[in-house]
Amino acid sequence: MAEKAILFDTTKCMACRACQVACKQWNELSAETTKCEGTYENPPDLSHKTWVKINFTETERNGSPAWLFSRQACMHCTDAACVKVCPPKALSHHELGMVTYDKDLCTGCGYCVDACPFHTPRTNRNLITGIAKMEKCVMCTTPGLDRVGNGLEPACVKTCPPLALQFGDRDTLVNEGKSRVSALAAKGYSNAYLYGENELGGLHVLYVLDDSPQVYGLPVNPKISGVTVATQSVIQPAGMLLGGLTIVGLGLNFMVAREAKLAKEPGRAKKEK
Ligand code: SF4
Ligand code: SF4
Incomplete structure (x- = not known):
């Protein structure tokens, strides 16, 4: 079966954060209680109940202030540190390439939290039972809430108004990403880059960047420690x-x-x- 992926085009994202809301709605994740910190970026970080977040980076382009928008969520790595390090083998690769987990097997040890190069998984301890569990994006494949297995695209992709998110066969999206990067380079974005094509054996979330990965807060050549x-x-x-x-x-x-x-x-x- 062909591996699936999400293509995120940073140049199309307008930071409406509809993807954040759709993720919470579909996966039945409750809202965060946050404070106004003087920025539209909200909540401040991922958590066990926030699996995707749009990051805002303020920069300067051609002498004018500019915002860069980036997506923070599981990258569904082929060479996945979380899968390698999980003692009870709760984390595993889905047949379509994304990284999923069996919550019943998770012991909440937090090894995956420390090992992930993208700081994505988060644990939460139940104050009554004392039991901890890890949570993260599974690209809408949770049993009972499985969109992908039922032929639907992930909720974030479905909702994205400017079509900054696209879902499909990974090979097709790699080619699509490359052609968008070439088009950006032709317009003068000399550092344009397709992130995820080769990083960690190939990610199942690909980013079209109009600048280098570090400008978007992404690790250059991420490695498993x-x-x-x-x-x-x-x-x-x-x-x-x-x-x-x-x-x-x-x-x-x-x-x-x-x-x-x-x-x-x-x-x-x-x-x-
Ligand atoms: S829904 Fe689309 S445009 Fe809106 S923040 Fe998410 S990725 Fe960006
Ligand atoms: S981004 Fe982190 S949690 Fe997601 S597959 Fe890669 S190592 Fe695992």
């Missing part, structure tokens, strides 16, 4: 081995102690003669 790789390939297996050895050791200890106790029981020695 060495700590993440070590956690996956050394620390977790070592921990499991240690846990296994501990259980075997406790079992042997129990058997030896039981034998010693039985040997001291009156009558047992006689019976065995």
